[in-house]
Amino acid sequence: MTINRTYGQHGDACRAANALDLVGGRWSLIVVRELVLGPKRFADLQEAVRGITPAVLTDRLRSLQQAGIVEQVVLPDLARTRAYAVTDWGRGLESVLRALGQWYSAGPDPATSGGMTPDAVILAMRTMAGPQPGDLPPIALRLYDGRRPDPPTRDYRLVTTGGMLVIEPGAPDSPAATVTADSTTWSDVLFGDLRLAQAEQADTVRISGDRAAVEQTISRYSP
Helix, strand or coil: CCCCCCCCCCCCCCCCHHHHHHHHCCCCCHHHHHCCCCCECHHHHHHHCCCCCCHHHHHHHHHHHHHCCCCEECCCCCCEEEEEEHHHHHHCCCHHHHHHHHHHHCCCCCCCCCCCHHHHHHHHHHHHCCCCCCCCCEEEEECCCCCCCCCCCCEEEEEEEEEEEEECCCCCCCCEEEEEHHHHHHHHHCCCCCCCHHHHHCCCCEEEEEHHHHHHHCCCCCC
């Protein structure tokens, strides 16, 4: 049986190296990515982390819990559902994910393939939004992962303060516009070559309310 030794056990005191002992394994940061914006049940994590097996997900969650990055919680529902959430310290890994996304985007070939989960798109929006003058009214963004059967819809609120876009989980009060979209399609509209009108024609993006506010939001991600 192979015993994996940590960087510290090999005599490397670099804190970046020691951080990789905690989150450098395959799937670990992806599990964290899916928990940064809120807790998820095991079954929801397995759906979101594409390609992971139940045994590997169990192992990664156990390791992340032992490291103090993830914890088990009980959701405030009637069934008192058990779920997983990042700790306050674990939430700091969003800045690591942001830096990795920006680094990859600046590379020689930033193109990617596959799809995006709702939370992954929101984190990408928080990473890549450029500042623009003026504020916009609140927008409700309702995303679902069309790759899943009967996918649940996740709600987010978009507001601007001082020209900076702020995106958080939850529905806004009295939004000026509501966007309901497949998360991968919405990502292609923001970061790819798909035009909003094409997505609407395919019925994978639907807009109600102030369309101009939605178009201004999209323009923040134009190269």
